[in-house]
Amino acid sequence: MTHTPFSKPTDAELEILQVLWQYGPCTVRFVNEQLSQTKEVGYTTTLKIMQIMHEKGLVKRNDESRTHVYEANVSEETTQKHMLGKFLDMAFRGSASKLVMQALGNHKASKEELNQIRKLLDKIEGGEK
Known part of the structure; x- marks a missing residue:
């Protein structure tokens, strides 16, 4: 996988990054709950976006446990x-x-x-x- 020095986040990715910057490492469920407070968003949608963000290098994923924990990889x-x-x-x-x-x-x-x-x-x- 090739990473560019900076991959511009989409609006949806930026919303997820805002949650990660505010709360630190989080599960997809927690991020989805935070996003759901202001708009309707499905869990699978949040999961897919976070998977794409991982591929782009915007987030890191700790998959040592059954529940994956994501954290921002960009400040x-x-x-x-x-x-x-x-x-x-x-x-x-x-x-x-x-x-x-x-x-x-x-x-x-x-x-x-x-x-x-x-x-x-x-x-x-x-x-x-």
Whole structure:
């Protein structure tokens, strides 16, 4: 099986990754129960998607016991950076300012979010990364 350095997750795969990032290693049943809280999804569908994710290298599977346990094989931060970079290039022609202006114009940022943005800007202006 050939793995690419980063395999872009589909929307369904991203939902599963969100569960794994939040809870750590999980069984298919647990992931399915979490997904079922917001939408109707069958167990076999969740299982099949997670099997495909394993083939793509997005998740690792521990099959030492009868119940397989899956865990994310990609970090949340790496996934976000990669997906945001692609989105920024495609939707905003690489302009971070256009992205930020659009995001802040369409979403009321909390005081805490604005403070985090200010700290990041101060850090960037200070020459840090």
